[in-house]
Amino acid sequence: MSTQLKEWPLWEIFVRSKQGLEHKHCGSLHAADAAQALEMARDVYTRRQEGVSIWVVESKAITASNPDEKGELFDPAADKIYRHPTFYEIPDEVGHM
């Protein structure tokens, strides 16, 4: 722990709410390491009872798609409405899906 960092790395924070089934991205913060990022995320992002579980991921570990390639990546899906499973009737026993 003796190496001096001029700037702490950036961490992305994901919080799962009490009703939520998945962790949702809610913001980012600077912290020295993962454990500290978790502590800080607790204070910054869950003080109004927003969550019951927190994930932290160092921002640099995330590979993001290029906004300039938005057209070729996402636009072709726009007219494929048949890919939505809206033509099925879901039995009640299945519950949330």
Added chain:
Amino acid sequence: MSAAIDYLLHLADNALVLGQRNAEWCGHGPILEEDIALSNVSLDLIGQARLLYQLVAALKGGDCTEDKLAYFRDTHEFRNYTLLELPHHGPLSGYAQSSLDYGTTIVRNFLYSALMALLWEALEKSANADLAAIAAKSLKEVRYHLRHSRDWLVRLGDGTDESHARAQASLDHLFAYTQEFWAHSPADAAAIAAGIGVDVTTLRADWDAIVDAALNEATLQRPAVSGYVTEGKQGIHSEHLGFLLAEMQSLARAHPNGVW
């Protein structure tokens, strides 16, 4: 009854005075996240103080209220440990208002939280059911305070040369004040006899273990302490409490019965 009141005031004043001290960091934290963390700790403590003052007000009856207890008592009527009223100025950072020392804040929060994590747990079995309920709520809060301050204690102690030196200096400065934890006041003795309070000396070995493990991890030396044992919980305070109360109480005293 009186045994309960004195004991509850001691617990309440501890929480309020340390809550007020931690609140001094609001807007001045070393980083944004710590600013929020310290404010959270402060609000937890002030919340504990409110519950305890409400309980005291109910026991005293008459026109006593939580606000009267917090804002209209003077220095000699406060029953907090002297440790908790000391300013954040570490021994290495002088006494200028601008030189709040985070190491001092962290060391103090750690020493006190380590005690309260044990004391609130023991007080869950208090003969006073209201106090037992407050203890159960406060225990969760203080466990986080302990986690937060311990984490920073290790980071500062096992950090850079400067952070280590400052953390050690804060520890050397503050540790003697923890002697007051273990000295029974007449109010403590009465509360223990009534089954309301806890004999803190039975928690000492556990406190030592928590402190020693953290200091070891933080590569800090536990100071040997002896000599004068402070008596804040008997109303005999340092010069610092008067200034703290003057600031904290000024608004309520300037506008008695003010509502906002």
